[in-house]
Amino acid sequence: MEAELPSLPSLPAESVAARAALQVVRSIEPRIADAIVGELTDQRASLKLIASENYASPAVLLTMGNWLNDKYAEGTIGRRFYAGCRNVDAVETIAAEHARELFGASHAYVQPHSGIDANLVAYWAILAHRVEAPTLRRLEAKTVNNLSDADWAQLRQDLGNQRMLGMSLDAGGHLTHGFRPNISGKMFEQRSYGVDPVTGLLDYDALLATAREFRPLVIVAGYSAYPRLVDFRRMREIADEVGATLMVDMAHFAGLVAGKVLTGDLDPVPHAHIVTTTTHKSLRGPRGGMVLSQPELADQVNRGCPMVLGGPLPHVMAAKAVALAEARQPAFADYARRVVDNAGALAEGLLRRGVRLVTGGTDNHLALIDVAPDGLTGRQAESALLDSGIVTNRNAIPADPNGAWFTSGVRIGTPALTTRGLGAAEMDEIADMIAGVLAATSSGTTPEGSPSRVRYVLDPSFAAKTAARATELVAGFPLYPSIDLG
DSSP, rough: OOOOOOOOGOOOOHHHHHHHHHHHHHHOHHHHHHHHHHHHHHHHHHHOOTOOOOOOOOHHHHTTTTTGGGGGOOOEEESSSSSOOOHHHHHHHHHHHHHHHTTOOOOEEOOSSSSHHOOOOOHHHHHHHHHHHOOOOOGGOOOOOGGGHHHHHHHHTTHHHHHHHEEEETOOGGGTTTOTTHHHHSSSSSEEBBBBBTSSSSSSHHHHHHHHOOHHHHSEEOOOOOSSOOOOOHHHHHHHHHHOOOEEEEETTTHHHHHSSSOOOEEEETTTTTTEESSTTTTTTOSSSEEEGGGGGHHHTHHHHTTTTTTTTTTHHHHHHHHEEEEEEEEHHHHHHHHHOOOOOOHHHHHHOOOOOOGOSSSSSSEEEEEGGTOOHHHHHHHHHHHHHHEEEEEEEETTTTHHHHHHEEEEOHHHHHTTTTHHHHHHHHHHHHHHHHHEEEEEEOTTSEEEEEEEOOHHHHHHHHHHHHHHHHHHHHHTTTTOOO
């Protein structure tokens, strides 16, 4: 027989809520409860350096577990396809209000389920705004997966032969910025811009020359693995010169914008026609997306559901509202500044220990390690670091000879560890651990004896020692200290 839950005064409210939730889950499927507990245990013991991950507050997490989940609410505020949506209307109104105030945006749409969904809403809103009555009847009998390259070409022609200019994947862009296997690379006739091959920095003059020659309908700015800042005023000038719509994907650095670390020309919201973001990275919210736009695109953006989205997730919109309310507090600005300071300290510590960084450092929340000088692929380095209690992700670097799967880089970021309270001194120690693991790891061979891009050699005792060091370091900065699962 399970022990009775303690009364509310004996434990923090977050602990009571977490224990109660797990008890209910365990009564139906104990393996799921075990996995939930296991995830918290793993995250508490490891150094999370994945730049796109963070820790949402207990308030945000608890907001997602409620009966708002049970309501269909297709449409938008006041214009639903289902009855009984007054509470969902209130939730969406509050979330959008917080988003507009936080970012200084004219319009906010908080329904997208993810960053990719937010980008799809933005792309179709731009197309719908630019093209009054495109005819798609010819393709009605086909699904998206059954469209041939010729079908996509004809569809682009029907829509005005649309063109997109986005940052290339190896330069730090995202797959939704026109990567060919992604739907963005099929919706648009696409071309990529990159970075200077020597400095690794954006070359605005080269970008302008490409835009003048290609004449895109959409220029996409923003990044997922570019360790420097972007001049959005300059990006808007380039877009205006060629008559393009400027779309900015700020999913990675939205928290830095919200925290007023990025202002003026570094803040995309005053300069872009439309801005997309996730809410779960540096914003510390639930997993989801959001679109901010100028007034002329608001009507098209609001048609995201049913245009490309299914029914909204009211419980997640509620959690977005809570996270956005948290981001409007003064403490969040301090957090955002510490994220950047920590990234700089981590980068400096790595450079002092001879680790090569793309662009030679960072100005934002992330850094990109080139592991080729260590004789490793990104996949080997990622695995060796994971063995050592350091959670990262492999990432392509400019002109990467190993492609997007094996890669020659490892991306690291500081949003999550900053949430835990780690500072510059801890970043230097982490840099020492990373440099030590990379130096201690060598490339393995295939069974036939040739070099492998997957296999690696790392003394298990060295990995175990480093993992223990990592656990000891983060033990001084407890994760979810108000949650005690007993």
